[in-house]
Amino acid sequence: MFKKISNLTFLVMLSVTAFAQTVPPNATPDGQTPQRRRNAPRPFAVTIVNNTKVKLDTAQVNAAFKTTYPPFAAADGYRTKREVIMRVIDTANTFTISAIPGEIIVNSKWIKKKKNFNNLQVNLQEALRKNWASVDTIKKDGYQLVFINKNSDFNPVIKKELIETYFKVFPTLVSTFNDKTTREVLFVTDTAYKGVAEASGNRILFSTTYMNAHPTDIDIVTHECMHLVQGYGYGSGPVWLTEGIADFIRYKYGVDNIGSKWFLPDFTAKQNEKKYENSYRITARFFEWIDQKVKPGLIIQIDKELRSHTYNQNTWVSLSGKTIDELWDDYAKNPELALKYSGKERI
Numbered sequence: 001m002f003k004k005i006s007n008l009t010f011l012v013m014l015s016v017t018a019f020a021q022t023v024p025p026n027a028t029p030d031g032q033t034p035q036r037r038r039n040a041p042r043p044f045a046v047t048i049v050n051n052t053k054v055k056l057d058t059a060q061v062n063a064a065f066k067t068t069y070p071p072f073a074a075a076d077g078y079r080t081k082r083e084v085i086m087r088v089i090d091t092a093n094t095f096t097i098s099a100i101p102g103e104i105i106v107n108s109k110w111i112k113k114k115k116n117f118n119n120l121q122v123n124l125q126e127a128l129r130k131n132w133a134s135v136d137t138i139k140k141d142g143y144q145l146v147f148i149n150k151n152s153d154f155n156p157v158i159k160k161e162l163i164e165t166y167f168k169v170f171p172t173l174v175s176t177f178n179d180k181t182t183r184e185v186l187f188v189t190d191t192a193y194k195g196v197a198e199a200s201g202n203r204i205l206f207s208t209t210y211m212n213a214h215p216t217d218i219d220i221v222t223h224e225c226m227h228l229v230q231g232y233g234y235g236s237g238p239v240w241l242t243e244g245i246a247d248f249i250r251y252k253y254g255v256d257n258i259g260s261k262w263f264l265p266d267f268t269a270k271q272n273e274k275k276y277e278n279s280y281r282i283t284a285r286f287f288e289w290i291d292q293k294v295k296p297g298l299i300i301q302i303d304k305e306l307r308s309h310t311y312n313q314n315t316w317v318s319l320s321g322k323t324i325d326e327l328w329d330d331y332a333k334n335p336e337l338a339l340k341y342s343g344k345e346r347i
């Protein structure tokens with residue numbers, strides 16, 4: 001999957017009254033709500049619900065929220081809660097502050113102390129980080145990876161290999177295919193996520209259930225990193241093409257496809273039902289056939305045109321002299337192919 005999320009707008013509305021105020025987060029002073037750009041995510045907003053006698057400096061709460069919550073929420077991607085309630089409560093002496101997506105709770109007796117309030121940003125950040133098992137920031141040669149792990153049972157060996165694969169593969173893909181790709185990437189592992197992996201914005205989400213069960217399948221990183229490099233944006237080319245190219249690149253640049261027994265499946269007549277629209281490995285093998293038998297570099301040219309939004313069905317004809325259906329029919333007649341995974345033959 002690929003989704004581009006851009007221009008996050010951060011806007012904070014605060015209320016210190018003793019009841020929850022519902023204010024449209026991007027309302028203008030005259031009460032008019034300007035229309036959001038289509039597909040733009042809702043802004044982040046915090047509403048304070050305070051039934052205690054403690055008065056809070058809202059500007060300082062605002063600043064602490066703005067600097068800590070949006071980076072925290074980035075780990076959840078488009079699923080995140082953007083409207084946050086901050087409750088100030090009177091409670092037992094031991095409680096200080098807690099925070100989960102959408103809700104912050106602070107103890108009035110604790111926040112009343114100057115030292116605690118002046119450190120609200122740090123305190124809030126620590127409270128938010130308790131939602132994660134770990135967070136690591138790794139930098140190398142101009143590339144950064146922030147690794148947020150939400151599962152304390154995630155195998156640390158796999159985590160290390162995912163990080164190593166990122167630093168081996170991503171710089172190569174960026175410099176080879178799209179120099180404009182972000183150098184700052186977020187990896188998130190999540191127990192609640194039911195898929196295998198997905199890329200959106202600068203974030204790659206991994207299922208820990210899948211990764212723990214398939215520890216050698218580390219070139220998922222290669223496939224997902226290619227999605228970041230593809231950066232086609234909305235409405236540029238069909239999904240089967242994006243996925244076929246990502247697996248074609250995994251085939252060519254993966255660090256250990258052979259070791260993980262990841263292979264492009266032989267052609268079968270059954271593939272003729274959906275042809276190249278089978279996506280993933282079936283499409284990737286067809287692309288390798290085009291690369292070897294029709295025109296080397298043709299698929300890379302398709303990738304470029306998808307990025308510049310100049311791709312259409314005719315692109316195949318102008319690059320090869322044949323429609324994609326004609327190319328597939330030629331492939332189906334003579335699908336023999338010597339495959340080399342990252343330049344290596346399967347034994």
Ligand SMILES: [Zn+2]
Pocket residue numbers: 001223224227243246
């Ligand atoms: Zn994909």
